[in-house]
Amino acid sequence: MGSLVYVRALHNERTPIAAMISLETLGFYSDVPGSQNYPPILRLFYPSRGNFIGFVANSESRSLVRQVLRDFRGAAQFPSEGIAAPSTLPGIGWSDHWSFWQLGYPAIMVTDTAPFRNPNYHRAEDTLEKIDSGKVVRVVDGIGAVITSLATQ
Numbered sequence: 477m478g479s480l481v482y483v484r485a486l487h488n489e490r491t492p493i494a495a496m497i498s499l500e501t502l503g504f505y506s507d508v509p510g511s512q513n514y515p516p517i518l519r520l521f522y523p524s525r526g527n528f529i530g531f532v533a534n535s536e537s538r539s540l541v542r543q544v545l546r547d548f549r550g551a552a553q554f555p556s557e558g559i560a561a562p563s564t565l566p567g568i569g570w571s572d573h574w575s576f577w578q579l580g581y582p583a584i585m586v587t588d589t590a591p592f593r594n595p596n597y598h599r600a601e602d603t604l605e606k607i608d609s610g611k612v613v614r615v616v617d618g619i620g621a622v623i624t625s626l627a628t629q
Contacts, residue, residue, distance in 0.1 A: 479572035487579045495540050495626055496583035498573040501590035501597075502529065502615050503607035513592045515566045518559070526593035528555035529615050533573070533584040534563040540582040547625040552618025554611070567592065586619060 486493060505527045506512075512526035513519070531548070533541045538560035545558040563569045563577060573583035588594070596602040 477572075477575060479575035480578065483575050483579055483581065493576070493581045494629070495544075496573055496576040496581055497544075497619070497623065498571045498583065498585045499619070500571040500585050500587045501594075502586065502588055503609070503612045504588050504590065504594040504597075505608050505611050506593065511593060512589065514589075518565075522557055522559075523555075526589065528557050529618075530587050530589050531556065531558040531584055532568055532587060533558075533560045533582075534568060534577050535560050536577065536580075537582040537584055540584050543626075544584055544622050547622045548618045551621030552614055554614045554618060556618075586615075 483493075483496075507525055507527045509524050512522070512524055514522060529548075531541055531544050541558045541560045545556060548554075548556055559568075561568050563574070567589070569577070571585045571587070573585045576583035590597045594602070594606075596606060
């Protein structure tokens with residue numbers, strides 16, 4: 477895994493890392509009730525419409541989730557949800573942020589929750605016209621504000 481090789485090199489060089497943000501599928505949204513799925517227990521706590529961006533981390537990165545959500549919500553008018561949960565929960569560690577956790581760095585995944593929302597995910601029908609580019613722009617602008625806030629601390 478390239479991210480694991482990369483973070484090991486950073487660790488060996490003693491490069492300071494305040495946070496890692498993994499952008500993982502940002503463009504599929506739906507306002508249809510029931511369009512969002514979750515691992516079983518989470519559906520009790522999170523919305524049924526897949527119209528939000530998710531900020532996902534392990535329990536050890538809980539403070540990063542709180543900070544990123546606060547900064548994102550302060551900068552973007554876009555629905556957002558956050559979770560810091562055990563990394564054994566399906567979906568929590570499904571991207572490059574997992575590699576940073578292995579060496580104890582705070583890391584978060586920003587996601588539209590693709591396999592829990594997009595019926596076309598990783599299929600031939602997963603095509604560009606299904607991406608909501610206007611919403612992607614709003615999300616990316618909010619993430620830009622998050623990065624600026626993290627960099628100035």
